[in-house]
Amino acid sequence: MLDDRAKLLLKALVERYIADGQPVGSRTLSRASGMDLSPATIRNVMADLEELGLIASPHTSAGRIPTARGYRLFVDTMLTVQRDPLISPPLAPEQPQKVIANAANLLSNLSQFVGVVMAPRRTSVFRHIEFLRLSERRFLVIIVSPEGDVQNRVIFTDIDHSQSQLIEAANFLNANYAGLAMEQVRERLKSEVDALRGEIGTLMQAAVNVGSEGEAQDEVVISGERNLLSVSDFSSDMGNLRRAFDLFEQKTQILRLMDFSSQADGVRIYIGGESQVVPFEELSIVSAPYEVDGKVVGTLGVIGPTRMPYDRMIQIVDITSKLVSNALSHRR
Helix, strand or coil: CCCHHHHHHHHHHHHHHHHHCCCECHHHHHHHHCCCCCHHHHHHHHHHHHHCCCEECCCCCCCEEECHHHHHHHHHHHCCCCCCCCCCCCCCCCCHHHHHHHHHHHHHHHHCCEEEEECCCCCCECCEEEEEEEECCEEEEEEECCCCCEEEEEEECCCCCCHHHHHHHHHHHHHHHCCCEHHHHHHHHHHHCCCCCHHHHHHHHHHHHHHHHHHHCCCEEEECHHHHHHCHHHHCCHHHHHHHHHHHHHCHHHHHHHHHHCCCCCCEEECCCCCCCCCCCCEEEEEEEEEECCEEEEEEEEEEECCCCHHHHHHHHHHHHHHHHHHHHHCC
């Protein structure tokens, strides 16, 4: 256990390092903490903190920087979030895809780091379907979900269909299958496809495949990756920057993290390097789930350097999750 003096010095060291990005020496720490302590006393406390794994000494400096463990103790027990007015434009209740894209941009603009939003899982139920002939044996399938999400997919068939046949097939499908989940449609088709007219059966199979693909794809929207170019922690180390951009490019690990975050209540902070959740020591994530009509459907957050102003990021993520929840709920 740390005594009050050690806690105050650790808090001052973390805050000074977040603000300046430079290792903190005993003299700087004495001024930052406002405590009337001798340099020798401060050095002794810093040695104790280093032994506990809360701070570390870079080879190039006599000062100290926080470790992942030090950041964790700071955000869990010492962080005070000031509820200062945060100027944030409202998110209009538009199509879900646009709300998600706007939210990612908002997170990025407010934080000056990277905004990430995991889109709601796409429903497998369709409200309306249309087919549009593009060319011979090449058609556009348009599927509209009950929430207003629109999927477009180009399909190819073995035989050609006229536009009048496509309209007839779409009318039949909307009259007999609208409101059913794609899996239910798939099961019904197994027993009904022989009784359906050839073109309707073929087009329905194609539509089910398109709907099932959309259901399986969780989309992660990322905005502001280029902001990391102006962060000294990355601009001075191309290896760090390359690893970060690889993470954004692959998206799989971000998707797993955001899915994991959706199981938590409120804002969560993941410190880089403290676990396999965020394997990069240079990155931390502040995230929160968002809801539609009281049900958690996705997660959003800010990805930035471990040396980020966590108090402000918590505010930004918290208010954006509420804005997204309101926008998606009010459009229903």
